[in-house]
Amino acid sequence: MFKKIGLSVLTFLFVSSFMLLNAGTIKIGAIVSATGPASFLGDPELKTLQHYVKKINDDGGVNGQKLKLIAYDTGASPKKAVTFVKRLINQDKVVAIIGPSTTGETMAIIKFVQRAKIPLISMAGAVVIINPVKKYVFKMVATDRMACQRIMQDLKKRKLTNLALISGSGGFGKSMRKQCKDVAPSYGVKIVADETYGKKDTDMTTQLLKIKNNKKVQAVLNPGFGQGPAIVTKNYRQLKIKQPLYESHGVASKKFIEIAGKAANGVRLVAPPVVVADKLSDSNPVKKVALAYKNEYEKTFHTQVASFGGHAYDSLYAIVAAIKAQKSTDPKKIRDGIENLKNFQGIDGVVNMSPTDHLGLDTKTGMVLLDIKNGDWSIVK
Amino acid sequence: MFKRYNINRDILTLSAILIIVPFFFQNDFYYEIAIVSLLNSLICIGLNMLMGYAGQVSLGHGAFAGLGGYIAVILSSNYGITPIFGIFIAVVTMSIFAFIVSKPILRLKGHYLAMATLGVGIIISIVLNVEDELTGGSDGMSVDSFTVFGYEFSSSLQWYVLCAILLVFTIWMFTNLINSPFGRVLRSIEGSEKAANSVGINVSHYKSIVFVLSVVIATIAGSLYAFFSGFISPSEASFSHSIELVVMVVLGGLGRIYGAVIGAVILTILPQLLTSFEDYQTLIYGAIIIFVMIFMPKGIASVYEDVRGRLFASNK
Amino acid sequence: MLQINSVTKQFGGIKAVDDLSFRVKKGSIHSIIGPNGAGKTTLVNMITGVYKVDSGTIFLDGADITNISTDKLVYRGICRTFQNLEICENLTVLENVLLGFDKYMDKSLLKSCFRSKSIQADEARHKQRALHLLELIGLEKLANLKAENLSYGILKKLEIVRALGTSPELILLDEPVAGLNPKETQEVSNLIKTVVADEVTIILVEHDMKMVMQISDYITVMNFGKKLAQGTPEEIANNEDVIRAYLGSGVVC
Amino acid sequence: MIEFFGFLLSGVTVGFVYALVGIGFTVIYNSSGIINFSQGEFVMAGGMSTVFLLKAGLPLGVSFILAILITSMIGIVLYKLIAFSKNSSQISLIILTLGFAIFLRGLAEVVFDKELHTMPSFVGDGAFDMFGTVLTYQSILIMIVSIVIVVALYLFFKKTKTGQAMMAASINVDAAKLMGINIKKILMINFALSAAIASIGGVLLTPITSTNYEVGIMLGLKGFAAAIIGGLGSPFGAVAGGLVLGILESLIAGYVSSEYKDAVAFVALLAILFFMPGGIFGNTKAQRV
Numbered sequence A: 001m002f003k004k005i006g007l008s009v010l011t012f013l014f015v016s017s018f019m020l021l022n023a024g025t026i027k028i029g030a031i032v033s034a035t036g037p038a039s040f041l042g043d044p045e046l047k048t049l050q051h052y053v054k055k056i057n058d059d060g061g062v063n064g065q066k067l068k069l070i071a072y073d074t075g076a077s078p079k080k081a082v083t084f085v086k087r088l089i090n091q092d093k094v095v096a097i098i099g100p101s102t103t104g105e106t107m108a109i110i111k112f113v114q115r116a117k118i119p120l121i122s123m124a125g126a127v128v129i130i131n132p133v134k135k136y137v138f139k140m141v142a143t144d145r146m147a148c149q150r151i152m153q154d155l156k157k158r159k160l161t162n163l164a165l166i167s168g169s170g171g172f173g174k175s176m177r178k179q180c181k182d183v184a185p186s187y188g189v190k191i192v193a194d195e196t197y198g199k200k201d202t203d204m205t206t207q208l209l210k211i212k213n214n215k216k217v218q219a220v221l222n223p224g225f226g227q228g229p230a231i232v233t234k235n236y237r238q239l240k241i242k243q244p245l246y247e248s249h250g251v252a253s254k255k256f257i258e259i260a261g262k263a264a265n266g267v268r269l270v271a272p273p274v275v276v277a278d279k280l281s282d283s284n285p286v287k288k289v290a291l292a293y294k295n296e297y298e299k300t301f302h303t304q305v306a307s308f309g310g311h312a313y314d315s316l317y318a319i320v321a322a323i324k325a326q327k328s329t330d331p332k333k334i335r336d337g338i339e340n341l342k343n344f345q346g347i348d349g350v351v352n353m354s355p356t357d358h359l360g361l362d363t364k365t366g367m368v369l370l371d372i373k374n375g376d377w378s379i380v381k
Numbered sequence B: 001m002f003k004r005y006n007i008n009r010d011i012l013t014l015s016a017i018l019i020i021v022p023f024f025f026q027n028d029f030y031y032e033i034a035i036v037s038l039l040n041s042l043i044c045i046g047l048n049m050l051m052g053y054a055g056q057v058s059l060g061h062g063a064f065a066g067l068g069g070y071i072a073v074i075l076s077s078n079y080g081i082t083p084i085f086g087i088f089i090a091v092v093t094m095s096i097f098a099f100i101v102s103k104p105i106l107r108l109k110g111h112y113l114a115m116a117t118l119g120v121g122i123i124i125s126i127v128l129n130v131e132d133e134l135t136g137g138s139d140g141m142s143v144d145s146f147t148v149f150g151y152e153f154s155s156s157l158q159w160y161v162l163c164a165i166l167l168v169f170t171i172w173m174f175t176n177l178i179n180s181p182f183g184r185v186l187r188s189i190e191g192s193e194k195a196a197n198s199v200g201i202n203v204s205h206y207k208s209i210v211f212v213l214s215v216v217i218a219t220i221a222g223s224l225y226a227f228f229s230g231f232i233s234p235s236e237a238s239f240s241h242s243i244e245l246v247v248m249v250v251l252g253g254l255g256r257i258y259g260a261v262i263g264a265v266i267l268t269i270l271p272q273l274l275t276s277f278e279d280y281q282t283l284i285y286g287a288i289i290i291f292v293m294i295f296m297p298k299g300i301a302s303v304y305e306d307v308r309g310r311l312f313a314s315n316k
Numbered sequence C: 001m002l003q004i005n006s007v008t009k010q011f012g013g014i015k016a017v018d019d020l021s022f023r024v025k026k027g028s029i030h031s032i033i034g035p036n037g038a039g040k041t042t043l044v045n046m047i048t049g050v051y052k053v054d055s056g057t058i059f060l061d062g063a064d065i066t067n068i069s070t071d072k073l074v075y076r077g078i079c080r081t082f083q084n085l086e087i088c089e090n091l092t093v094l095e096n097v098l099l100g101f102d103k104y105m106d107k108s109l110l111k112s113c114f115r116s117k118s119i120q121a122d123e124a125r126h127k128q129r130a131l132h133l134l135e136l137i138g139l140e141k142l143a144n145l146k147a148e149n150l151s152y153g154i155l156k157k158l159e160i161v162r163a164l165g166t167s168p169e170l171i172l173l174d175e176p177v178a179g180l181n182p183k184e185t186q187e188v189s190n191l192i193k194t195v196v197a198d199e200v201t202i203i204l205v206e207h208d209m210k211m212v213m214q215i216s217d218y219i220t221v222m223n224f225g226k227k228l229a230q231g232t233p234e235e236i237a238n239n240e241d242v243i244r245a246y247l248g249s250g251v252v253c
Numbered sequence D: 001m002i003e004f005f006g007f008l009l010s011g012v013t014v015g016f017v018y019a020l021v022g023i024g025f026t027v028i029y030n031s032s033g034i035i036n037f038s039q040g041e042f043v044m045a046g047g048m049s050t051v052f053l054l055k056a057g058l059p060l061g062v063s064f065i066l067a068i069l070i071t072s073m074i075g076i077v078l079y080k081l082i083a084f085s086k087n088s089s090q091i092s093l094i095i096l097t098l099g100f101a102i103f104l105r106g107l108a109e110v111v112f113d114k115e116l117h118t119m120p121s122f123v124g125d126g127a128f129d130m131f132g133t134v135l136t137y138q139s140i141l142i143m144i145v146s147i148v149i150v151v152a153l154y155l156f157f158k159k160t161k162t163g164q165a166m167m168a169a170s171i172n173v174d175a176a177k178l179m180g181i182n183i184k185k186i187l188m189i190n191f192a193l194s195a196a197i198a199s200i201g202g203v204l205l206t207p208i209t210s211t212n213y214e215v216g217i218m219l220g221l222k223g224f225a226a227a228i229i230g231g232l233g234s235p236f237g238a239v240a241g242g243l244v245l246g247i248l249e250s251l252i253a254g255y256v257s258s259e260y261k262d263a264v265a266f267v268a269l270l271a272i273l274f275f276m277p278g279g280i281f282g283n284t285k286a287q288r289v
Helices: A002-017 A036-058 A078-092 A103-116 A144-157 A171-187 A205-212 A227-238 A254-264 A273-279 A287-301 A307-326 A331-339 B009-024 B028-053 B061-079 B083-105 B110-130 B156-178 B181-191 B193-198 B203-229 B239-252 B257-295 B300-315 C040-047 C070-076 C093-100 C109-113 C117-136 C152-165 C182-197 C209-215 C233-237 C240-248 D002-032 D039-055 D060-085 D090-111 D137-159 D161-171 D173-178 D183-209 D216-229 D235-256 D258-275
Strands: A025-032 A066-073 A096-098 A120-122 A137-139 A162-168 A190-197 A219-222 A245-247 A268-271 A368-373 A376-379 B146-148 B151-153 C002-011 C014-024 C029-033 C055-060 C078-080 C170-174 C201-205 C218-223 C226-231 D127-130 D133-136
Touching: A025 A036, A025 A078, A025 A307, A036 A066, A036 A287, A036 A307, A066 A078, A078 A103, A078 B028, A096 A307, A103 A120, A103 A137, A103 A171, A120 A307, A144 A171, A144 A245, A144 A268, A144 A368, A162 A171, A162 A205, A162 A227, A171 A190, A190 A205, A190 D258, A205 A227, A205 D002, A205 D235, A205 D258, A219 A227, A227 A245, A227 A254, A268 A273, A273 A287, A273 A307, A273 A368, A273 A376, A287 A307, A307 A331, B009 B028, B009 B156, B009 B257, B028 B061, B028 B156, B028 B181, B028 B203, B028 B239, B028 B257, B061 B083, B061 B110, B061 B203, B061 B239, B083 B110, B083 B146, B083 B203, B110 B239, B110 D090, B110 D216, B110 D258, B146 B203, B151 B156, B156 B181, B156 B203, B156 B257, B156 C109, B181 B193, B181 B203, B181 C093, B181 C109, B181 C117, B193 B203, B193 C070, B193 C093, B193 C152, B239 B257, B239 B300, B239 D090, B239 D216, B257 B300, B257 D060, B257 D090, C002 C040, C014 C040, C014 C055, C014 C218, C014 C226, C029 C040, C029 C209, C040 C170, C040 C201, C070 C078, C093 C117, C093 C152, C109 C117, C117 C152, C152 C170, C152 C182, C182 C201, C182 C209, C209 C233, C218 C233, C218 C240, C226 C233, C226 C240, D002 D039, D002 D133, D002 D137, D002 D161, D002 D183, D002 D216, D002 D235, D039 D060, D039 D090, D039 D183, D039 D216, D060 D090, D060 D183, D090 D216, D133 D137, D137 D161, D137 D183, D137 D235, D161 D173, D161 D183, D173 D183, D183 D216, D216 D235, D216 D258, D235 D258
Parallel strands: A025 A066, A025 A096, A096 A120, A120 A137, A162 A190, A162 A219, A219 A245, A245 A268, C029 C201, C029 C218, C078 C170, C170 C201
Antiparallel strands: A268 A368, A368 A376, B146 B151, C002 C014, C002 C055, C218 C226, D127 D133
């Protein structure tokens, strides 16, 4: 008896808690890692999505319909991302999904959006997400491969040909490490040391010590995001390693400077242009959108803009543009709409999608090279 | 015939519930939760046999389930072995592994045993994280669909039926086992190892058998979960998953056959209900565990048994 | 029947049992007495394979049984009870006794899982025998009660009955009446006598002198791990060494 | 060779932190026989409280002391829960402390946040150059504080009346009761003390490694491994265990694979449990049948 009653009570709770009836709204799903080791990324992304969905609705919605954002926080766990993507598809019945924030999570859920035929715009960096092209998967963020190329260019210019890698072991670090190793030879750069560290490691002294004792090393590159690079940077300064330290676009956030503290000064990194929107030259096509976003974000949330929020902005407006263009909220139509985006002025650059290119980002506008000076960004000329 | 095969009221009730519940399901997501509940119940039944009946703690069963799942998945996804055969090899491998591990580990007692199983579990989870060529590392790997002799399990209903049948069957076998001389031996080990030893029972042998048995069930459930969800990541094998399983068993009621099921169902559904409390999720989860351990240390099932005991006392 | 040849056991630097030898005659009740710390329980633990013997040998009916584990000894016909009660409190009284018959039971995993007919018949048969044993100590009415609900005195008897289930040829009773009142002591003592009637050899470790003198056929006295004296109850009662050791150690039992 | 000393040195710093957590385990275990799985969360609570008190504008010293007091209070709450549960089964107690750990983690998420935090070093960012690596002032501070705590504990238990009463209580509860020792009070002090020690570790560690709400999980487990490796029950053993662990980890990371660094603690733990159940410094007690 108890079992029966218990189970029926639970079933009832279960049923009633999911009674979501929303007619006439366009449901857009979001999977972000707003907390946990990738909160650097997810937090500004979530804030941006919430803010601009509200803004769009206040301005009358899309084609007369209001948007409804259903966002879940994964804490950067691929397992949770899988659970949530199923929930978004089966339970919440969204028409498009934005996210996840990280590569690992994105790779984990691709299969499910492909099967359910729901368009996904990922906010993660790795090139593997859109190469090879998958019908329902897009991304508009500069790839790690582009970041690598930009860094290698700089290394070549400074005649630093022996590079040491110390990469995070998560999806982003792994993918960028692979891409950098891949493109290095074409710039005449040799990888002379290749260390890794775990997602939640709190001390990288040992790995850095090995690099320090390697006499060939002329520069060090640290692909990774989250707390890892901050600790690497701190340990790097503690060990007084003299060679220049390069970081990836995974750290293009004020949070990085905050955690790494003074150690961040002198770090050179690649970043999406929005971070330094106000410092861009007026001829840069991105400047107008990026600056407007940056000002609005900083006014609303009273914190300095992080590049990652821009990914969310672009993804959201790309979906909106697709819905407007197709005059439909059918997921398949939205997909077609995204694939046909031309000359889309995003924060991260100008986008021209095509059936063979689900990135569509223009390389020239996609990445800028920055130095950290006195706790602030400065563009490397 | 019912009597001969020991098909008792509890089994029939459970079957009835399992048949009725799907009528309340509104969409695939409900099935999803139900299937995960069933698979967790399965692991917990094995774990309960180890902890509740033989009295041996294991803080590593999540890892065993995860590793078992990985073996089955890697075999089928990377080496093209049919899933069912993959699971079979995983079961055999994990049995041997569990048997070897059980010998030194089950000599330990109390929190030393807890710590040793925890250690083995964490080592497994680290290996799964590090060997990314094979396992996809911390980002996990995606899993091919589950086919049995050409029959593909694709809809949620198919999975639900499979898991429900498996659960009922396992519970039936488990009930028989516990009520047999074999089960008495297990319970005597929890009661007093010395007593068991003094009447000629090779305690370490039986401990190993139960350990292997519980790992086998965990492997089957873990593999099925991986095939069902189409994805596996080392978080299946993580410390927190192991803890979750132990909490399910203890919450439901150690040494109570249906306790494991009740605990598993509640703790699978609870986090889904708690997503609306997002920030407070972990807090509430912890508070519930503390509450149960303080006020119902013998688990939820014990409350039910007390009530039933009073009601049916005269019948017996 | 049992032959102990100069066994020795050390803990740290202390010799708990030191070069001890004696024989136990078939069908007899052989008591081992001695002051606390004389090494009696250590000796029992060595005979039953709980402790490894440092040196010396133990023979049962001419076969070497030195350092064979407790559970295997059961199959050779040796069973024991414990000084500190070892009863499975989570089992019923009947199940505790049934445990004694464990060595005769089929515990194949598959048969158990699928509830084979043979196992059920087996179980029913042994249940009858177990109930019969319970009748010996007048507990058949309490058969389905959890053992945790019973008094200490009853559990002490239960332990002896459980040992009987293994059909032993030799039983080692480690202080079977420790902590019992005179009435219970008498009951246990009677029980032991009826057991002897069934031609089981008994090694009895006990402090209760009255009982020892009453039921023993032969007595070995230990002190500081060594054999102090041995003989029939009368001989021991009149042995000056024994009297001195008991008085000297301040323990009068 | 210089490399070797470098690894050794970086291992020692981490080792002392494990030692501090291990000592905390030891204090509770000695007095109550309970393995407290929320020990790691005490470390987290210490670090996180300090960070947020600092953010609230309090001076470093005050924040530090307040954080230790807060954590001690948490320790007392745990004791009260355990005492209230009147539940002696080991599995239940393990689950109870695990549940408390999850609760604390959840509490930290709500009261603080899930972000990573850091704070300035107590003694400046300076460092000594040694063996090709560096020894930061903060590391030296951790070592000194750990040693001071161990010595203080030793003196407390051996020389003061309260300490001796606590020792007596741990050896024989009933006898201690007869002697008029208030067991409940002593257990409570032990829980508070253990939490305080762990929180000191948490505060000292934060400037080096940063902290967040889940930093306690691994630290707790490794601290426990340290305690067992050193022989559960001896504070000196915990220190030795912690150092062995820290150095082993660093050497493995340096010479074998940094990815398997975290496994070291658990392999060592298993090895000790299987082959030297008494730990390096403990002694196996013969079991009485």
